[in-house]
Every structure is written in structure tokens, then in C-alpha cells.
Amino acid sequence: MDTRLLVEDFSAWYGQTQAVKNVTLPVYASQVTAIIGPSGCGKSTFIRCLNRLHEVIPGTRTRGRVLLDGQNIYDDRVDAAEIRRRVGMVFQKPNPFPTMSIFDNVAAGLRVHGLPPGTTAEEVVERCLKMVGLWDEVADRLRDSGVSLSGGQQQRLCIARALAVEPEVLLMDEPCSALDPVSTLKIEELIKGLKEKYTIVIVTHNMHQAARVADYTAFFLNGQLIEYGVTSDIFTNPRDQRTEDYITGRFG
Ligand SMILES: Nc1ncnc2c1ncn2[C@@H]1O[C@H](COP(=O)(O)OP(=O)(O)OP(=O)(O)O)[C@@H](O)[C@H]1O
Numbered sequence: 001m002d003t004r005l006l007v008e009d010f011s012a013w014y015g016q017t018q019a020v021k022n023v024t025l026p027v028y029a030s031q032v033t034a035i036i037g038p039s040g041c042g043k044s045t046f047i048r049c050l051n052r053l054h055e056v057i058p059g060t061r062t063r064g065r066v067l068l069d070g071q072n073i074y075d076d077r078v079d080a081a082e083i084r085r086r087v088g089m090v091f092q093k094p095n096p097f098p099t100m101s102i103f104d105n106v107a108a109g110l111r112v113h114g115l116p117p118g119t120t121a122e123e124v125v126e127r128c129l130k131m132v133g134l135w136d137e138v139a140d141r142l143r144d145s146g147v148s149l150s151g152g153q154q155q156r157l158c159i160a161r162a163l164a165v166e167p168e169v170l171l172m173d174e175p176c177s178a179l180d181p182v183s184t185l186k187i188e189e190l191i192k193g194l195k196e197k198y199t200i201v202i203v204t205h206n207m208h209q210a211a212r213v214a215d216y217t218a219f220f221l222n223g224q225l226i227e228y229g230v231t232s233d234i235f236t237n238p239r240d241q242r243t244e245d246y247i248t249g250r251f252g
Contacts, residue, residue: 007065012062013062025225033215034204050087068086096147125142227239
């Protein structure tokens, strides 16, 4: 299996607080990798390091390497904006640009990164809205505000926005935690469909969700990677007592 991202001995800090501790982890191409663990264990910090978003917070620092297709994204010569195009992100709370229409929300990144050669913004917007299963619901009101949609639709809009700039990797930080069960199921089905084309890393509080959508699962505790493996192994046959205690609900 191809390794899309390889995290090597990676640590991250907020001031003196070390939130990620010496993590080494592969992320395989066209697979879904879930990051699980109790609140405060460093899940969000970790995935924000995978597209250099951690460093936008003042006072933070990192150490270690993250190889994207073999290239260290933390090399001095690397353009962080280009990394954030190649490694897109979807957040916990749907965050469409509030003053923009549905169309402009999806097209927003194209203004920064440019249109793929030989395409129009209309084509890209339609293709991405179809990919997230939103086209039929919004085709006749593309000029309406993005925030006029339901929460679940807004989250799919944000995924379409991330896909418009043709990323290789999609990071999802608890993408369903603000959604109802039906919208959650739609996003989970979407994730399963998208993984053919994209590599997905999802942070989730919900172990059932990890079991449903992820091929690989990484369990974090206190900033450390405790255990990583094929999802079914992590849930049915964990090697570490702490993983077992967490997945059986003894803490967290
Ligand atoms: N902006 C920040 N400034 C200072 N410390 C922070 C900041 N964000 C997170 N931390 C600290 O870093 C550690 C890891 O937090 P992080 O948000 O990555 O954990 P998490 O596993 O994603 O938690 P949750 O599941 O509650 O979102 C915690 O100790 C947290 O208090």
C-alpha cells in the first residue's frame, strides 16, 4: 500500500505545553485513518500539524518531520499555503463563509490557487457539489447564502469547498460532532466514497464512527501514540492495556 503521509518522531508545543509527543505514524493512500483518544490527548493538535495549521497560533512550535509523498512539509523551501491546498481540512463546526453564496463558497479556493487547466469555475463547483451529494439539493439556488443551508448541508458544502482545489489528503476534525444522526450517516457514507480518490484522516470522539469508517485507527493518550493498526484489530484485539481500557469505556 502506498504511504501518502509519513509522520516521523513528531512533537508539537503550545508555549511550554507539549501536546504531541514523538509520534511516528504512516497514513496510507486511499484509506481512512481515524485518530481516537480522550479529550485533550492531542488529536486536533496532531492533525493540524499535518497541513501546517498548528504554526498559525502564536507561541507554538514543532519538531520532527511530516513527509507528504516523500517530501518534508516542514522544509524551509516548502510553501505552507501550497501544503494547505494539497492537504485540505474540514472542521468540527461547519464554517461556510457567511457573506458568500453557495457557489462562491465552493469556488473560494479557486481564486487563491487558480482553476485547474481547461476547466471553468462552474464546472468545478458542479463536480464538487455532486461529489458531496449536494448538487440535487442546491442546483436551483446556487446564489443563496451558504449559511441558508442546514447544518449537515453546510458541512457537505465545506467538504466541497475543500475538494475544489484538488487536494490529495483531507483532514477532518470531528466533522459530525455538531450534526444530527441522519446528517452524520450521510457524511460517513460520503467519507467511504471519497477515499477511493483521497486519503482521509478523521479525528473522532465516537469510537463507533471510527469502527464504521476507518481502515486504520491510531489511539492517542496524553500526546503520545499508544497504539496504531488495522481498525478491526484495535477494537477487537488491542495489544496495549490502555487501548483496551479506553475502547471498553473504562475512561475517556
Ligand atoms: N490554543 C491552545 N493554547 C494552549 N494550549 C492548547 C491550545 N489548544 C490546545 N491546547 C492544549 O493542548 C493539549 C491537546 O489539545 P487538543 O485540542 O489537541 O486535544 P484533543 O484530543 O483534540 O481534545 P478534544 O477531543 O477535547 O478536542 C491540551 O492539553 C490542550 O489544553
